[in-house]
Amino acid sequence: MSLFLAEGDPVTLALRGFARVHADLVELSEDPVFLRARDRDPRRTVGLVSGGGSGHEPLHGGFLGRGMLDAVAPGQVFASPHNRQVLAASRAAAGPGGVIHIVKNYTGDRINFGIAAERLRHDGIEVRRVLVDDDLATESAETATGRRGTGATVIVEKLLGAAADEGLGLDELAALGARFAAASRSLAVAARAQTSPQTGAPSFELGPDELEYGVGIHGERAAKTITRPPVGELVTRMLDELLAGLPPGPDDLVVLVNGLGGTTQLELYGVFDQVAGELSARGLGVRGSLVGTYVPALDMAGFSLTLTRLDPSWDRWWRAPAMTPAFVRLEENR
Secondary structure, three states: HHHHHOOHHHHHHHHHHHHHHOOOEEEEEEEEEEEEEEOHHHHHHHEEEEEEOOOOOOOOOEEEEOOOOOOOEEEEEOOOOOHHHHHHHHHHEEEEEEEEEEEEHHHHHHHHHHHHHHHHHOOOOOHHHEOOOOOOOOOOOOOOOOOOOHHHHHHHHHHHHHHHHOOOOOOHHHHHHHHHHHHHEEEEEEEEEOOOOOOEEEOOOOOOOOOEOOOOOOOOOOOOOEOOOOOOHHHHHHHHHHHHOOOOOOOOOEEEEOOEEEEOOHHHHHHHHHHHHHHOOOOEEEEEEEOOOOOOOEEEEEEEEEEEEOOOHHHHHHOOOOOOOOOOOOOOOO
């Protein structure tokens, strides 16, 4: 993989390939670079736009289509998109009611989406921001930017997309998006670093019995390295922290068990079984679930857990149909 990434412009090649494979769902603009969904619910009056660094596929392009996003702006590997990309994607996606930017809480993303928003307003296009900041590992006084945006982005995009398909307006969608993000927390661990595209070597070293606890989706090392415990003990520890970090709310949860790129589906389903059993023992319900690689960090070996408290009024949005390259729900799932 590292040899391939070192040749030419891997992001452009990947985007062209993605657009060819999913030509029925998405279209690619190369100057400036952005992707747009070919279809959306006719009731939708507000466009939904997201984006961020590459290396996290299927985030965000995999969630383009009816029921989720209208356009995305992909940056280079682990780098924010340029504000020109965000601007062009937003112009292409905006509906008569304006556009919502779904932004992960990273400095570059906030700056470039912010510049694009100013230019959109100058053009007479109303825009609001939904900031996703779910990562417990960066919730500390030492972190100037606050919690990073990670796996909860997928859940926010699904819920907000379904709400937008009901024809809700700009301010109502922005308020809902803020509530979705506030009800979500994530935590990630890794047993092996991602491969550096520049060197072909792991970006950091870990011993065979070590685990990075609180790793970032850009491959950032965690604040602490621990001795790797059995999976059951690890899941218990992670759930203790996630549940303590969640604000009060309903006992029904959406659970995302997300692979970081180098973890098999076999392992992820095993983790989910541990998670579901633990939550049931604590009197909590799993109302919705996703298990798979949705927000990786290239080929990092590890996983993240995301919990979202599902307000009963949001349940229909979680179960609403969607048709995207990476998330398909053909009919309401009860």
